[in-house]
Amino acid sequence: DAKTTQPPSMDCAEGRAANLPCNHSTISGNEYVYWYRQIHSQGPQYIIHGLKNNETNEMASLIITEDRKSSTLILPHATLRDTAVYYCIVRGNPIYGGSQGNLIFGKGTKLSVKP
Amino acid sequence: AAGVIQSPRHLIKEKRETATLKCYPIPRHDTVYWYQQGPGQDPQFLISFYEKMQSDKGSIPDRFSAQQFSDYHSELNMSSLELGDSALYFCASSLETGENTEAFFGQGTRLTVV
Numbered sequence: 001d002a003k004t005t006q007p008p009s010m011d012c013a014e015g016r017a018a019n020l021p022c023n024h025s026t027i028s029g030n031e032y033v034y035w036y037r038q039i040h041s042q043g044p045q046y047i048i049h050g051l052k053n054n055e056t057n058e059m060a061s062l063i064i065t066e067d068r069k070s071s072t073l074i075l076p077h078a079t080l081r082d083t084a085v086y087y088c089i090v091r092g093n094p095i096y097g098g099s100q101g102n103l104i105f106g107k108g109t110k111l112s113v114k115p
Numbered sequence: 116a117a118g119v120i121q122s123p124r125h126l127i128k129e130k131r132e133t134a135t136l137k138c139y140p141i142p143r144h145d146t147v148y149w150y151q152q153g154p155g156q157d158p159q160f161l162i163s164f165y166e167k168m169q170s171d172k173g174s175i176p177d178r179f180s181a182q183q184f185s186d187y188h189s190e191l192n193m194s195s196l197e198l199g200d201s202a203l204y205f206c207a208s209s210l211e212t213g214e215n216t217e218a219f220f221g222q223g224t225r226l227t228v229v
Contacts, residue, residue, distance in 0.1 A: 034217075043119075043205050043220035044158065087157075093216070101146065101211060102171055103218055105157045 018075040022088030037084040119221035140208030
């Protein structure tokens with residue numbers, strides 16, 4: 001079962017920052033927080049991941065709370081092409097083998113970016 | 116950069132037929148994951164392989180089997196197809212032992228069973 005909880009839907013105005021929350025209160029010490037998005041039946045697209053430090057790349061920023069029980073994905077300047085379902089996933093380190101590296105998808109947040 | 120390649124992109128089969136879906140991972144990736152996504156559903160994990168050995172099994176029906184070959188490509192074999200098997204099937208690959216272990220997905224195979 002998915003170990004995360006996300007709001008089912010969110011709206012964001014084009015050009016504004018989109019802040020997508022995720023709760024993962026049962027995350028364990030060696031588990032990472034991953035974010036993927038899926039645009040209309042395309043393959044899920046990797047966005048960013050982190051363990052405990054905040055992370056930033058060309059797509060987004062990931063803010064993880066100090067207790068690691070929640071995180072926020074930030075799209076700094078949302079565009080219409082960012083409309084998608086965003087999935088927050090807790091994933092173990094695949095180096096440990098078995099089910100550790102599996103990505104278990106929950107319900108995700110449907111983000112609608114509006115003009 | 117090379118991505119995960121899945122073939123075919125679309126497949127139409129009749130009930131009780133068999134189907135084989137293929138996945139070619141990103142070069143040097145050693146791990147493959149298979150997912151099924153029904154209409155309006157979220158991706159469901161089916162099975163994964165690491166270095167040609169099955170590493171984990173999810174909600175894969177007994178009618179389905181899969182393997183990873185010596186060149187790391189993987190095939191999902193589906194027999195006695197049912198209408199409910201109509202779905203998008205995604206494959207993902209990752210490098211399990213590398214510093215960057217992100218999994219990247221292919222564009223999927225859309226299977227329609229009629």
